[in-house]
Amino acid sequence: MNVKNLMGVAVGSVMLASCTGQVNEYTVHGEVVGVEEGMVYLKRYDDKHFTDVDSARVSGGHFTFKGSVSEPLVYGLTTVRESRQPQLFFLENGNFQVRLDEDSKKIEVSGSPVNDLFLQNRPLVDAENYRLDSLVQLYPASPVGPYFFLKNFSWRLNLQEMKSVREMFAPSLANTVYVKQIDALIAKLEQLQPGAEAPDFSLPDVDGNPVSLSDFRGKFVLVDFWASWCPDCRKENPNIVAAFQRFNKQNFTVLSVSLDRKREPWLAAIEKDNLTWTHVSDLKDWSSEVAIQYGIRWIPTSYLIDPDGVILAVGLEGDELMQKLEEVLKVQP
Helix, strand or coil: CHHHHHHHHCCCCCCCCCCCCCCCCEEEEECCCCEEEEEEEEEECCCEEEEEEEEEEEECCEEEEEECCCCCEEEECCCCCCCCCCCEEEEEEEEEEEEEEECCCCEEECCCHHHHHHHHCCCCCCCCCCCCCHHHHCCCCCCCHHHHHHHHHHHCCCHHHHHHHHHHCHHHCCCCCCHHHHHHHHHHHHHHCCCECCCCCCCEECCCCEHHHHHCCCCCCEEEECCCCCCHHHHHHHHHHHHHHCCCCCCCEEEEEEECCCCHHHHHHHHHCCCCCEEECCCCCCCHHHHHHHCCCCCEEEEECCCCCCEECCCCCCHHCCCCCCCHCCCCC
């Protein structure tokens, strides 16, 4: 994968000098489009999850939040307490205005240069030709680049590409939340490259019995991270089924680790997709200790492990999986 092919032109020409000076608290004056009375909820983004932080009453379509943050971080606003998709913005100390329009899925923030850059680029970052490196080169001290790195690019970049972008961040960001998470991810992935020993783990299977990766020593095993709610995983499942059916009598098997949240849809997907191998899960979603242990940022993600417990390949899908299995099992195509 080539960084320059993956990331297109970053947009944004705002000044990133702090507009808040030495202010150590924030005041958010907000307006909710189409809502005269009710509640609005402030949620902090914590690496794939949202944590409730505060709530405020909406009166006459307006609300106010006050508090303090140690650094600019991404938060969300929503009038639906259970929402998993609040409208995102960078919360920083200072005074600024927010206009929340949930029907249009938009948020406008004035008085915050960090948000100017964030909101200009957020609709663009998933485009195939978006250039995260260009954004970081222009604004190396902005927290916006590290956030996009984690949220939109950590699963699209290989280890060397991650390191290349990480080196562009200004030293002033070294101890910030997002850059520390990036450093931890890079350190973890460095230990999970082909040639390294796969970390052992144990999780309950569909009957609640503990199953360990080390139980499969002596076999080639594909450790497949997936979930029933993941469309890309369900799309990839027929390829894994084909590989299992072709090679399972040749010292090969599959161990699926689910990031499901509930038992019933997990079991239903196993049956519907004809996944006739060993399945384990702690039903903790992205908080699964094994998913964290293996640096999982995107599913499906797989690790092919040899009979001695050594990682042979990472992220094999479709034809690449078949070709690799033919190679290591010495089977004619």
